[in-house]
Amino acid sequence: MKYSRIFVAGHKGLVGSAVARVLEKSGADVVTRTRQELDLTDQAAVRRFMADVRPEAVVLAAAKVGGIHANDTYPAEFIWNNCIIQCNVIDAAYRSGVSKLVFLGSSCIYPKFAPQPMREEHLLTGALEPTNEWYAVAKIAGIKTCQAYRRQYGFDAISLMPTNLYGPGDNFDLLNSHVLPALMRRFHEAKVSGAPSVTVWGTGNARREFLHVDDCAHAIVWCMENYSGEDFLNVGTGQDLTIREVAQAVARVVGFTGELVFDVSKPDGTPRKLLDVSRLDALGWRASIVLEEGLVGTYRWFLDNICCLRTESRFDGS
Incomplete structure:
Protein backbone atom coordinates (compact mmCIF):
# COMPACT_ATOMS: atom_id res chain seq x y z
CA MET A 1 0.00 0.00 0.00
CA TYR A 166 27.59 4.40 3.48
CA GLY A 167 26.85 7.00 0.84
CA PRO A 168 26.09 10.71 0.33
CA GLY A 169 25.65 12.50 3.64
CA ASP A 170 27.97 10.19 5.55
CA ASN A 171 30.20 11.34 8.43
CA PHE A 172 33.78 11.80 7.24
CA ASP A 173 35.26 12.96 10.53
CA LEU A 174 38.48 11.00 11.07
CA LEU A 175 37.93 10.56 14.80
CA ASN A 176 34.23 9.58 14.77
CA SER A 177 33.41 8.12 11.37
CA HIS A 178 33.06 4.47 10.42
CA VAL A 179 35.70 2.57 8.49
CA LEU A 180 34.60 3.26 4.91
CA PRO A 181 34.25 7.08 5.03
CA ALA A 182 37.40 7.27 7.18
CA LEU A 183 39.34 5.34 4.53
CA MET A 184 37.96 7.54 1.77
CA ARG A 185 39.06 10.71 3.50
CA ARG A 186 42.51 9.32 4.35
CA PHE A 187 43.11 8.19 0.77
CA HIS A 188 41.96 11.53 -0.56
CA GLU A 189 44.25 13.48 1.76
CA ALA A 190 47.15 11.16 0.91
CA LYS A 191 46.56 11.71 -2.81
CA VAL A 192 46.42 15.49 -2.41
CA SER A 193 49.52 15.63 -0.20
CA GLY A 194 51.49 13.12 -2.26
CA ALA A 195 51.94 10.76 0.69
CA PRO A 196 53.59 7.50 -0.38
CA SER A 197 51.40 5.25 1.78
CA VAL A 198 48.29 4.99 3.92
CA THR A 199 48.22 2.83 7.04
CA VAL A 200 45.13 0.79 7.83
CA TRP A 201 44.58 -0.77 11.24
CA GLY A 202 44.68 -4.57 11.52
CA THR A 203 45.54 -7.38 9.18
CA GLY A 204 42.90 -6.45 6.61
CA ASN A 205 41.36 -9.92 6.95
CA ALA A 206 38.26 -8.96 8.98
CA ARG A 207 35.12 -9.15 6.86
CA ARG A 208 32.38 -6.52 6.72
CA GLU A 209 29.14 -5.97 4.81
CA GLY A 236 21.69 -5.75 3.74
CA THR A 237 23.41 -7.21 0.70
CA GLY A 238 24.03 -10.68 2.10
CA GLN A 239 27.64 -10.41 0.93
CA ASP A 240 30.79 -9.25 2.66
CA LEU A 241 34.36 -8.25 1.78
CA THR A 242 37.62 -8.19 3.65
CA ILE A 243 38.79 -4.80 4.92
CA ARG A 244 41.74 -5.22 2.56
CA GLU A 245 39.38 -5.55 -0.42
CA VAL A 246 37.36 -2.56 0.77
CA ALA A 247 40.50 -0.43 1.18
CA GLN A 248 41.71 -1.39 -2.27
CA ALA A 249 38.34 -0.47 -3.79
CA VAL A 250 38.30 2.92 -2.05
CA ALA A 251 41.88 3.62 -3.18
CA ARG A 252 40.92 2.87 -6.80
CA VAL A 253 37.92 5.18 -6.71
CA VAL A 254 39.85 8.01 -5.05
CA GLY A 255 42.81 7.57 -7.37
CA PHE A 256 45.40 6.92 -4.67
CA THR A 257 48.25 4.91 -6.20
CA GLY A 258 50.55 4.67 -3.18
CA GLU A 259 51.12 1.72 -0.88
CA LEU A 260 48.56 0.27 1.53
CA VAL A 261 50.24 -0.65 4.81
CA PHE A 262 48.36 -2.86 7.25
CA ASP A 263 49.38 -2.35 10.88
CA VAL A 264 49.03 -5.85 12.31
CA SER A 265 49.77 -4.57 15.81
CA LYS A 266 46.32 -2.99 15.81
CA PRO A 267 43.12 -4.99 16.43
CA ASP A 268 40.91 -6.33 13.65
CA GLY A 269 37.79 -6.18 15.77
CA THR A 270 35.09 -8.79 15.21
CA PRO A 271 36.35 -11.25 12.56
CA ARG A 272 33.08 -11.16 10.63
CA LYS A 273 29.81 -9.26 10.75
CA LEU A 274 27.32 -10.32 8.07
CA LEU A 275 23.53 -10.25 8.01
CA ASP A 276 21.45 -13.10 6.66
CA VAL A 277 18.93 -11.36 4.39
CA SER A 278 17.08 -14.45 3.18
CA ARG A 279 13.76 -13.34 4.73
CA LEU A 280 13.72 -10.00 2.92
CA ASP A 281 14.99 -11.62 -0.27
CA ALA A 282 12.15 -14.15 -0.15
CA LEU A 283 9.66 -11.29 0.19
CA GLY A 284 10.93 -9.76 -3.05
CA TRP A 285 13.51 -7.05 -2.27
CA ARG A 286 17.23 -7.18 -3.04
CA ALA A 287 20.03 -4.60 -3.02
CA SER A 288 21.19 -3.42 -6.44
CA ILE A 289 24.09 -0.96 -5.96
CA VAL A 290 27.48 -2.71 -6.12
CA LEU A 291 30.16 -1.34 -3.82
CA GLU A 292 32.47 0.30 -6.35
CA GLU A 293 29.54 2.01 -8.09
CA GLY A 294 28.34 3.32 -4.74
CA LEU A 295 31.83 4.50 -3.82
CA VAL A 296 32.05 6.61 -6.96
CA GLY A 297 28.92 8.57 -6.05
CA THR A 298 29.99 8.84 -2.43
CA TYR A 299 33.39 10.25 -3.40
CA ARG A 300 31.73 12.75 -5.71
CA TRP A 301 29.55 13.91 -2.81
CA PHE A 302 32.61 14.11 -0.56
CA LEU A 303 34.43 16.31 -3.09
CA ASP A 304 31.43 18.61 -3.44
CA ASN A 305 30.62 18.90 0.26
CA ILE A 306 33.51 17.96 2.53
CA CYS A 307 36.97 18.24 1.05
CA CYS A 308 36.79 22.02 0.76
CA LEU A 309 36.86 22.16 4.57
CA ARG A 310 40.15 22.52 6.39
CA THR A 311 41.55 19.07 7.14
CA GLU A 312 44.62 17.57 8.72
CA SER A 313 46.27 14.55 7.17
CA ARG A 314 46.21 11.61 9.54
CA PHE A 315 47.22 8.13 8.50
CA ASP A 316 47.53 6.33 11.84
CA GLY A 317 44.16 4.57 11.74
CA SER A 318 42.63 6.92 14.32
Whole structure:
Protein backbone atom coordinates (compact mmCIF):
# COMPACT_ATOMS: atom_id res chain seq x y z
CA MET A 1 0.00 0.00 0.00
CA LYS A 2 1.28 3.46 -0.89
CA TYR A 3 1.02 6.39 1.51
CA SER A 4 0.83 10.00 0.40
CA ARG A 5 1.65 11.95 3.58
CA ILE A 6 4.70 10.61 5.39
CA PHE A 7 6.59 11.99 8.38
CA VAL A 8 10.32 11.21 8.23
CA ALA A 9 11.77 11.62 11.73
CA GLY A 10 15.50 12.25 11.51
CA HIS A 11 15.52 13.64 7.97
CA LYS A 12 18.90 15.35 8.47
CA GLY A 13 20.71 12.06 9.09
CA LEU A 14 22.30 9.68 6.61
CA VAL A 15 19.31 7.33 6.41
CA GLY A 16 16.52 9.84 6.95
CA SER A 17 17.77 12.15 4.22
CA ALA A 18 17.98 9.26 1.76
CA VAL A 19 14.44 8.12 2.62
CA ALA A 20 13.16 11.67 2.13
CA ARG A 21 14.84 11.83 -1.31
CA VAL A 22 13.26 8.55 -2.42
CA LEU A 23 9.81 9.55 -1.19
CA GLU A 24 9.98 13.01 -2.77
CA LYS A 25 10.89 11.48 -6.13
CA SER A 26 7.83 9.24 -5.86
CA GLY A 27 5.60 12.28 -5.39
CA ALA A 28 4.79 11.72 -1.73
CA ASP A 29 4.10 14.61 0.62
CA VAL A 30 7.13 14.33 2.90
CA VAL A 31 6.74 16.00 6.29
CA THR A 32 9.92 16.90 8.21
CA ARG A 33 10.82 18.83 11.32
CA THR A 34 14.23 19.93 12.56
CA ARG A 35 15.24 19.33 16.16
CA GLN A 36 14.62 23.00 16.87
CA GLU A 37 11.10 22.74 15.46
CA LEU A 38 10.18 19.50 17.22
CA ASP A 39 11.96 17.97 20.20
CA LEU A 40 11.22 14.25 19.92
CA THR A 41 12.09 13.74 23.59
CA ASP A 42 9.15 16.00 24.53
CA GLN A 43 6.12 13.72 24.76
CA ALA A 44 3.53 16.48 24.78
CA ALA A 45 5.12 18.21 21.77
CA VAL A 46 5.25 14.97 19.77
CA ARG A 47 1.61 14.21 20.56
CA ARG A 48 0.54 17.71 19.49
CA PHE A 49 2.52 17.44 16.28
CA MET A 50 1.03 14.06 15.33
CA ALA A 51 -2.49 15.22 16.16
CA ASP A 52 -2.10 18.39 14.10
CA VAL A 53 -0.25 16.98 11.06
CA ARG A 54 -1.85 13.51 11.02
CA PRO A 55 0.59 11.73 8.69
CA GLU A 56 -0.53 8.49 7.09
CA ALA A 57 2.83 6.86 7.73
CA VAL A 58 5.95 7.48 9.82
CA VAL A 59 9.56 6.50 9.19
CA LEU A 60 11.40 6.60 12.52
CA ALA A 61 15.03 7.24 11.55
CA ALA A 62 15.80 9.67 14.38
CA ALA A 63 18.30 8.47 16.97
CA LYS A 64 21.25 9.51 19.09
CA VAL A 65 24.24 7.86 17.45
CA GLY A 66 27.99 7.86 17.98
CA GLY A 67 31.14 5.79 18.04
CA ILE A 68 32.75 3.69 20.75
CA HIS A 69 34.09 6.67 22.68
CA ALA A 70 30.72 8.42 22.76
CA ASN A 71 28.86 5.27 23.83
CA ASP A 72 31.37 4.66 26.61
CA THR A 73 31.38 8.28 27.81
CA TYR A 74 27.63 9.02 27.66
CA PRO A 75 25.83 5.69 28.29
CA ALA A 76 22.89 7.32 30.09
CA GLU A 77 22.31 9.76 27.23
CA PHE A 78 22.41 6.97 24.65
CA ILE A 79 19.91 4.73 26.37
CA TRP A 80 17.58 7.51 27.61
CA ASN A 81 17.44 9.61 24.43
CA ASN A 82 16.85 6.67 22.12
CA CYS A 83 14.28 4.97 24.35
CA ILE A 84 12.31 8.16 24.94
CA ILE A 85 12.34 9.18 21.25
CA GLN A 86 11.11 5.75 20.21
CA CYS A 87 8.37 5.56 22.81
CA ASN A 88 7.16 9.09 22.13
CA VAL A 89 6.97 8.68 18.35
CA ILE A 90 5.50 5.16 18.33
CA ASP A 91 2.86 5.98 20.95
CA ALA A 92 1.88 9.32 19.40
CA ALA A 93 1.67 7.75 15.94
CA TYR A 94 -0.69 5.08 17.23
CA ARG A 95 -2.83 7.59 19.15
CA SER A 96 -3.17 9.93 16.16
CA GLY A 97 -4.30 7.20 13.77
CA VAL A 98 -1.13 6.67 11.72
CA SER A 99 -1.63 3.70 9.41
CA LYS A 100 1.98 2.50 9.21
CA LEU A 101 5.20 3.06 11.15
CA VAL A 102 8.68 1.87 10.18
CA PHE A 103 11.21 1.67 13.02
CA LEU A 104 14.89 1.53 12.08
CA GLY A 105 17.48 -0.19 14.19
CA SER A 106 20.98 -1.49 13.56
CA SER A 107 22.87 -4.74 13.17
CA CYS A 108 24.55 -3.96 16.51
CA ILE A 109 21.49 -5.45 18.23
CA TYR A 110 22.94 -8.92 17.76
CA PRO A 111 25.12 -10.72 20.32
CA LYS A 112 28.85 -10.08 20.08
CA PHE A 113 29.50 -13.72 19.18
CA ALA A 114 26.39 -14.39 17.11
CA PRO A 115 26.71 -17.09 14.44
CA GLN A 116 27.57 -15.80 10.96
CA PRO A 117 25.68 -14.79 8.94
CA MET A 118 23.37 -13.35 11.59
CA ARG A 119 19.74 -14.39 11.33
CA GLU A 120 16.81 -12.62 12.94
CA GLU A 121 16.31 -15.46 15.41
CA HIS A 122 19.79 -14.86 16.85
CA LEU A 123 18.51 -11.78 18.70
CA LEU A 124 18.85 -12.07 22.50
CA THR A 125 20.76 -15.35 22.35
CA GLY A 126 23.96 -13.98 23.89
CA ALA A 127 25.77 -11.02 25.42
CA LEU A 128 26.02 -7.77 23.46
CA GLU A 129 29.20 -5.98 22.41
CA PRO A 130 30.07 -3.96 25.57
CA THR A 131 31.23 -0.87 23.63
CA ASN A 132 27.78 -0.16 22.19
CA GLU A 133 25.38 -2.05 24.47
CA TRP A 134 23.53 1.12 25.56
CA TYR A 135 22.56 1.92 21.97
CA ALA A 136 21.86 -1.74 21.21
CA VAL A 137 19.58 -2.18 24.25
CA ALA A 138 17.60 0.91 23.21
CA LYS A 139 17.16 -0.43 19.69
CA ILE A 140 16.05 -3.82 20.99
CA ALA A 141 13.54 -1.98 23.16
CA GLY A 142 12.29 -0.23 20.01
CA ILE A 143 11.69 -3.56 18.29
CA LYS A 144 9.80 -4.86 21.31
CA THR A 145 7.76 -1.65 21.57
CA CYS A 146 6.61 -2.06 17.97
CA GLN A 147 5.73 -5.70 18.63
CA ALA A 148 3.84 -4.79 21.82
CA TYR A 149 1.75 -2.09 20.11
CA ARG A 150 0.97 -4.52 17.30
CA ARG A 151 -0.14 -7.26 19.70
CA GLN A 152 -2.18 -5.07 22.05
CA TYR A 153 -3.55 -2.43 19.70
CA GLY A 154 -3.18 -3.90 16.20
CA PHE A 155 -0.88 -1.02 15.25
CA ASP A 156 0.95 -1.75 11.97
CA ALA A 157 4.48 -0.97 13.19
CA ILE A 158 7.36 -2.84 11.54
CA SER A 159 11.09 -2.93 12.37
CA LEU A 160 14.04 -3.07 10.00
CA MET A 161 17.69 -3.67 10.94
CA PRO A 162 20.15 -2.33 8.33
CA THR A 163 23.78 -3.41 8.07
CA ASN A 164 26.75 -0.98 7.80
CA LEU A 165 25.67 1.93 5.62
CA TYR A 166 27.59 4.40 3.48
CA GLY A 167 26.85 7.00 0.84
CA PRO A 168 26.09 10.71 0.33
CA GLY A 169 25.65 12.50 3.64
CA ASP A 170 27.97 10.19 5.55
CA ASN A 171 30.20 11.34 8.43
CA PHE A 172 33.78 11.80 7.24
CA ASP A 173 35.26 12.96 10.53
CA LEU A 174 38.48 11.00 11.07
CA LEU A 175 37.93 10.56 14.80
CA ASN A 176 34.23 9.58 14.77
CA SER A 177 33.41 8.12 11.37
CA HIS A 178 33.06 4.47 10.42
CA VAL A 179 35.70 2.57 8.49
CA LEU A 180 34.60 3.26 4.91
CA PRO A 181 34.25 7.08 5.03
CA ALA A 182 37.40 7.27 7.18
CA LEU A 183 39.34 5.34 4.53
CA MET A 184 37.96 7.54 1.77
CA ARG A 185 39.06 10.71 3.50
CA ARG A 186 42.51 9.32 4.35
CA PHE A 187 43.11 8.19 0.77
CA HIS A 188 41.96 11.53 -0.56
CA GLU A 189 44.25 13.48 1.76
CA ALA A 190 47.15 11.16 0.91
CA LYS A 191 46.56 11.71 -2.81
CA VAL A 192 46.42 15.49 -2.41
CA SER A 193 49.52 15.63 -0.20
CA GLY A 194 51.49 13.12 -2.26
CA ALA A 195 51.94 10.76 0.69
CA PRO A 196 53.59 7.50 -0.38
CA SER A 197 51.40 5.25 1.78
CA VAL A 198 48.29 4.99 3.92
CA THR A 199 48.22 2.83 7.04
CA VAL A 200 45.13 0.79 7.83
CA TRP A 201 44.58 -0.77 11.24
CA GLY A 202 44.68 -4.57 11.52
CA THR A 203 45.54 -7.38 9.18
CA GLY A 204 42.90 -6.45 6.61
CA ASN A 205 41.36 -9.92 6.95
CA ALA A 206 38.26 -8.96 8.98
CA ARG A 207 35.12 -9.15 6.86
CA ARG A 208 32.38 -6.52 6.72
CA GLU A 209 29.14 -5.97 4.81
CA PHE A 210 28.28 -2.56 3.32
CA LEU A 211 24.94 -1.32 1.98
CA HIS A 212 24.55 1.92 0.04
CA VAL A 213 22.18 4.25 1.85
CA ASP A 214 20.04 4.71 -1.29
CA ASP A 215 19.51 0.94 -1.43
CA CYS A 216 18.58 1.06 2.25
CA ALA A 217 16.11 3.88 1.61
CA HIS A 218 14.47 1.94 -1.21
CA ALA A 219 14.22 -1.11 1.08
CA ILE A 220 12.54 1.01 3.76
CA VAL A 221 9.97 2.41 1.36
CA TRP A 222 9.41 -1.02 -0.21
CA CYS A 223 8.81 -2.62 3.19
CA MET A 224 6.54 0.24 4.25
CA GLU A 225 4.37 -0.50 1.23
CA ASN A 226 4.63 -4.30 1.12
CA TYR A 227 5.41 -5.76 4.55
CA SER A 228 3.23 -5.99 7.66
CA GLY A 229 4.59 -8.39 10.22
CA GLU A 230 5.66 -8.62 13.85
CA ASP A 231 9.07 -10.08 13.04
CA PHE A 232 11.80 -7.57 12.29
CA LEU A 233 13.79 -7.91 9.06
CA ASN A 234 17.51 -7.68 8.33
CA VAL A 235 18.38 -5.26 5.53
CA GLY A 236 21.69 -5.75 3.74
CA THR A 237 23.41 -7.21 0.70
CA GLY A 238 24.03 -10.68 2.10
CA GLN A 239 27.64 -10.41 0.93
CA ASP A 240 30.79 -9.25 2.66
CA LEU A 241 34.36 -8.25 1.78
CA THR A 242 37.62 -8.19 3.65
CA ILE A 243 38.79 -4.80 4.92
CA ARG A 244 41.74 -5.22 2.56
CA GLU A 245 39.38 -5.55 -0.42
CA VAL A 246 37.36 -2.56 0.77
CA ALA A 247 40.50 -0.43 1.18
CA GLN A 248 41.71 -1.39 -2.27
CA ALA A 249 38.34 -0.47 -3.79
CA VAL A 250 38.30 2.92 -2.05
CA ALA A 251 41.88 3.62 -3.18
CA ARG A 252 40.92 2.87 -6.80
CA VAL A 253 37.92 5.18 -6.71
CA VAL A 254 39.85 8.01 -5.05
CA GLY A 255 42.81 7.57 -7.37
CA PHE A 256 45.40 6.92 -4.67
CA THR A 257 48.25 4.91 -6.20
CA GLY A 258 50.55 4.67 -3.18
CA GLU A 259 51.12 1.72 -0.88
CA LEU A 260 48.56 0.27 1.53
CA VAL A 261 50.24 -0.65 4.81
CA PHE A 262 48.36 -2.86 7.25
CA ASP A 263 49.38 -2.35 10.88
CA VAL A 264 49.03 -5.85 12.31
CA SER A 265 49.77 -4.57 15.81
CA LYS A 266 46.32 -2.99 15.81
CA PRO A 267 43.12 -4.99 16.43
CA ASP A 268 40.91 -6.33 13.65
CA GLY A 269 37.79 -6.18 15.77
CA THR A 270 35.09 -8.79 15.21
CA PRO A 271 36.35 -11.25 12.56
CA ARG A 272 33.08 -11.16 10.63
CA LYS A 273 29.81 -9.26 10.75
CA LEU A 274 27.32 -10.32 8.07
CA LEU A 275 23.53 -10.25 8.01
CA ASP A 276 21.45 -13.10 6.66
CA VAL A 277 18.93 -11.36 4.39
CA SER A 278 17.08 -14.45 3.18
CA ARG A 279 13.76 -13.34 4.73
CA LEU A 280 13.72 -10.00 2.92
CA ASP A 281 14.99 -11.62 -0.27
CA ALA A 282 12.15 -14.15 -0.15
CA LEU A 283 9.66 -11.29 0.19
CA GLY A 284 10.93 -9.76 -3.05
CA TRP A 285 13.51 -7.05 -2.27
CA ARG A 286 17.23 -7.18 -3.04
CA ALA A 287 20.03 -4.60 -3.02
CA SER A 288 21.19 -3.42 -6.44
CA ILE A 289 24.09 -0.96 -5.96
CA VAL A 290 27.48 -2.71 -6.12
CA LEU A 291 30.16 -1.34 -3.82
CA GLU A 292 32.47 0.30 -6.35
CA GLU A 293 29.54 2.01 -8.09
CA GLY A 294 28.34 3.32 -4.74
CA LEU A 295 31.83 4.50 -3.82
CA VAL A 296 32.05 6.61 -6.96
CA GLY A 297 28.92 8.57 -6.05
CA THR A 298 29.99 8.84 -2.43
CA TYR A 299 33.39 10.25 -3.40
CA ARG A 300 31.73 12.75 -5.71
CA TRP A 301 29.55 13.91 -2.81
CA PHE A 302 32.61 14.11 -0.56
CA LEU A 303 34.43 16.31 -3.09
CA ASP A 304 31.43 18.61 -3.44
CA ASN A 305 30.62 18.90 0.26
CA ILE A 306 33.51 17.96 2.53
CA CYS A 307 36.97 18.24 1.05
CA CYS A 308 36.79 22.02 0.76
CA LEU A 309 36.86 22.16 4.57
CA ARG A 310 40.15 22.52 6.39
CA THR A 311 41.55 19.07 7.14
CA GLU A 312 44.62 17.57 8.72
CA SER A 313 46.27 14.55 7.17
CA ARG A 314 46.21 11.61 9.54
CA PHE A 315 47.22 8.13 8.50
CA ASP A 316 47.53 6.33 11.84
CA GLY A 317 44.16 4.57 11.74
CA SER A 318 42.63 6.92 14.32
